[in-house]
Amino acid sequence: MYNVAMKLTYFNCRGLGEMIRLLLTDKQIPFEDERFGYADWPSYKPKMQFGQVPCLYVEDEQIVQTGAIMRHLGRAYGLNGHNEQETTFIDMFFEGIRDLHTKYAHLIYGDFENGKEPFIKDVLPVELEKLEKLFKTYSNGELFIAGPKESYADYALFEELDVLLVLSHSALDHFPALKSFHERFSQRSNLKVYLSKRAALNVPINGNGKTIEKKKL
Ligand SMILES: N[C@@H](CCC(=O)N[C@@H](CS)C(=O)NCC(=O)O)C(=O)O
Numbered sequence: 550m551y552n553v554a555m556k557l558t559y560f561n562c563r564g565l566g567e568m569i570r571l572l573l574t575d576k577q578i579p580f581e582d583e584r585f586g587y588a589d590w591p592s593y594k595p596k597m598q599f600g601q602v603p604c605l606y607v608e609d610e611q612i613v614q615t616g617a618i619m620r621h622l623g624r625a626y627g628l629n630g631h632n633e634q635e636t637t638f639i640d641m642f643f644e645g646i647r648d649l650h651t652k653y654a655h656l657i658y659g660d661f662e663n664g665k666e667p668f669i670k671d672v673l674p675v676e677l678e679k680l681e682k683l684f685k686t687y688s689n690g691e692l693f694i695a696g697p698k699e700s701y702a703d704y705a706l707f708e709e710l711d712v713l714l715v716l717s718h719s720a721l722d723h724f725p726a727l728k729s730f731h732e733r734f735s736q737r738s739n740l741k742v743y744l745s746k747r748a749a750l751n752v753p754i755n756g757n758g759k760t761i762e763k764k765k766l
Pocket of ligand 1: 564600601602603613616
């Protein structure tokens, strides 16, 4: 195990930071979870290489860019596939999730009120179909993205599906492999405790409060 002091700096919402929190929490990797409000952002922004967060401090070294942070953790903690082929597949899957998230973010930070229904009806089924198909590549889609062992991308997938389910409770109804992955993943013991605390605290999903998880205790 890679034993270093880590601190994750991100807004006090789920956003892009949440997949990192999920990975560290699930694997019980100690880290300081530094969350700040929007009023404090101007004092953080100039310290970030691209003026954005999430930022993972590893000892005093800053890592920014969500994909770079996730891949770093993947390499450091063996969540990166068993061989080159698996690693490439995991990277590819992760980028596909990020593409869907970009579309979701346009909705959330754009014309949410008018865009929500068309997004759920027209965009989501097309995008989820692609992920459902790809998810079945390894182990018939019954385990993780790259088969029997979880990877860093599984945390991104779980978080993406979770926010989509808040947007639309029936979002996964036609995608049984993804739906069952989401259910199984939410039952992992460390995550289960974390998810229940998070729901109790009503942590906002996004920065503008467009979607908030309902309490499920
Ligand atoms: N490409 C970056 C994007 C990061 C990003 O968009 N961060 C947003 C929060 S989710 C941010 O810092 N916004 C504040 C700003 O840009 O001033 C990544 O993947 O980490």
